[in-house]
Amino acid sequence: MVxxxxxxINAKVSNSTEHGVNFTIDLVAENALLLxxxxxxxxxxxxxxxxxxxxxxxxxxxxxxxxxASYHCLMVYYCPQLSSxxxxxxxxxxxxxxxxxxxxxxxEQDNNPNNKLAHQAAxxxxxxxxxxxxxxxxxxxxxxxxxxNMSMDEVIKQHSAHTYHGYALGFTPGFCYLAxxxxxxxxxxxxxxxIKVPKGAVAIAEQQSAIYPIESPGGWHIIGQTPLxxxxxxxxxxxxxxxxxxxxxxxxxxxxxxxxxxxxxxx
Amino acid sequence: xxxxxxxxxxxxxxxxxQDLGRLNAQHLGFSASGAADEFAFLSANQLIANKLSIKxxxxxxxxxxxxxxxxxxxxxxxxxxxxxxxxxxxAITGADCQAxxxxxxxNNWQCHQLLAGDIxxxxxxxxxxxxxxTILGGFTCQTAQQPWLGSLAQTVNEMALGFTGEAxxxxxxxxxxxxxxxxxEATLTQQxxxxxxxxxxxxxxxxLFYPQQKLTLRVMPSRLFLQMSSAQQQQFLTxxxxxxxxxxxxxxxxxxxPPQTSSPSPDKKILTQPLRSQCLLSxxxxxxxxxxxxxxxxxxxxxxxxxxGGYPVLGTVMQTDLFRLSQxxxxxxxxxxxITYPQAQQQxxxxxxxxx
Numbered sequence: 001m002v003x004x005x006x007x008x009i010n011a012k013v014s015n016s017t018e019h020g021v022n023f024t025i026d027l028v029a030e031n032a033l034l035l036x037x038x039x040x041x042x043x044x045x046x047x048x049x050x051x052x053x054x055x056x057x058x059x060x061x062x063x064x065x066x067x068x069a070s071y072h073c074l075m076v077y078y079c080p081q082l083s084s085x086x087x088x089x090x091x092x093x094x095x096x097x098x099x100x101x102x103x104x105x106x107x108e109q110d111n112n113p114n115n116k117l118a119h120q121a122a123x124x125x126x127x128x129x130x131x132x133x134x135x136x137x138x139x140x141x142x143x144x145x146x147x148x149n150m151s152m153d154e155v156i157k158q159h160s161a162h163t164y165h166g167y168a169l170g171f172t173p174g175f176c177y178l179a180x181x182x183x184x185x186x187x188x189x190x191x192x193x194x195i196k197v198p199k200g201a202v203a204i205a206e207q208q209s210a211i212y213p214i215e216s217p218g219g220w221h222i223i224g225q226t227p228l229x230x231x232x233x234x235x236x237x238x239x240x241x242x243x244x245x246x247x248x249x250x251x252x253x254x255x256x257x258x259x260x261x262x263x264x265x266x267x
Numbered sequence: 268x269x270x271x272x273x274x275x276x277x278x279x280x281x282x283x284x285q286d287l288g289r290l291n292a293q294h295l296g297f298s299a300s301g302a303a304d305e306f307a308f309l310s311a312n313q314l315i316a317n318k319l320s321i322k323x324x325x326x327x328x329x330x331x332x333x334x335x336x337x338x339x340x341x342x343x344x345x346x347x348x349x350x351x352x353x354x355x356x357x358a359i360t361g362a363d364c365q366a367x368x369x370x371x372x373x374n375n376w377q378c379h380q381l382l383a384g385d386i387x388x389x390x391x392x393x394x395x396x397x398x399x400x401t402i403l404g405g406f407t408c409q410t411a412q413q414p415w416l417g418s419l420a421q422t423v424n425e426m427a428l429g430f431t432g433e434a435x436x437x438x439x440x441x442x443x444x445x446x447x448x449x450x451x452e453a454t455l456t457q458q459x460x461x462x463x464x465x466x467x468x469x470x471x472x473x474x475l476f477y478p479q480q481k482l483t484l485r486v487m488p489s490r491l492f493l494q495m496s497s498a499q500q501q502q503f504l505t506x507x508x509x510x511x512x513x514x515x516x517x518x519x520x521x522x523x524x525p526p527q528t529s530s531p532s533p534d535k536k537i538l539t540q541p542l543r544s545q546c547l548l549s550x551x552x553x554x555x556x557x558x559x560x561x562x563x564x565x566x567x568x569x570x571x572x573x574x575x576g577g578y579p580v581l582g583t584v585m586q587t588d589l590f591r592l593s594q595x596x597x598x599x600x601x602x603x604x605x606i607t608y609p610q611a612q613q614q615x616x617x618x619x620x621x622x623x
Contacts, residue, residue, distance in 0.1 A: 028487075216573070219577065
């Protein structure tokens, strides 16, 4: 029964790879389309996604309610009262084709030396995050060490030796997806997510690491906690401490340092 | 202008301010949030509009500042009472909490007049979860509360940010929004005259909207689902699930219903490891997506869902079924069946035509 209906219900509605556009478009809800690139973590691909996101937002105007980008996907929420999904798909494809055409003719912005410098500066700046890697608590450091076949010290050493890049902001306000985690630390998510993960929890899953900005549910392995806030807000503005495109490093602190920093921030 | 309000005088359940949600701040990581059951929420605002003979002004592209989107109090499992400090017309819908005004039982799915000093009391409902209490212009939980990023909706996981007021508790004052205050506080005589012109009924009967028995959720299949074998698809579609006690406004967790007979349940996995391994990277998620963690107990993403998720997604439950699901309690049985995207879009369009 299912396979007979396959044509009619097929979610895959567009595959544009032959036009120099590297993504597919799927309907995923009554009002949402998902653009998917190759499932990989790649800076080049990520830049392409962010650029297309900006163009869709700019060129399709009030048709678009919201766009959310990640490593290899772009969710586009549109207004179904204003346009059919097929029309929106068509418009997105046209935006993408124009963009890829412009790129093949040489992108002016990339040749501007000032932009290049600003780009470099943003990438070289590295946010340092203090982490209390907790060996005593009920969290997952011991379990991660066991599953990765190394000591807890080695997990800490490897996690903090690496530089990470911010690929997406989401899940909860200020939660920035950082990649890539060293291969030796890569584990699948927990088979069932925790109902509550504490604020500041430093966690890993698959190729990613991240910090939970507020208490929330979560399915990643918690290896430590930072006293630093992951956002600041004043005058109705919301700023994430780690933004997409920034670099991040972790460094180990003791429990006493954690408590002192936490107290210092609270005052 | 004088600020009028309802004050919470007793509270044993949960309550929050909700509208149609914060739809365009998901890129910052904010939950879309919003009323769990849009049928009951929109019906409440429609009752108020009908009662006061107000024609809603629609701007379809922009969901803000619409009468249909006026913020209501979402009451979960009743057990709350309010005192009015000024006369006002309210509407109540959703789970039937045997509401009383000054100890006199009143009808659900209707408008009611409150006078200054009146007390309205909600008991625990016998069935369903969420009830809505609304007023013309809507409620805010602080005197000069402005919508935060387009919405007044409160999200449990974001209360610490402080953008949408405090979590509701005894002593909280729910202010009448100032945008329609003169009408909201129209004198009793004026309102009674208006009321006589209008039927005091929602346009769609609640009895027809909510399922009487088991709910079969209509799901739009994901690309991943279409890659599964027919046998695996069938296994998913024939499995009976029970709503887990861990369910909330964020997500509904389902458990495989224990088999009635002693025959062993198939221990074959629905999602094979090769397909599962395609879904390692977190990606944006939306309302109604059916996540499928390794334990194969589905999680359906509801209004207070996160914006990103990392579990494989088998499909998306159509929105009008999600409104129904949001009223179902842990222990209730659900199953899945397929629906096409155009069919689901048509259902939603028809829904909004009636209630917007």
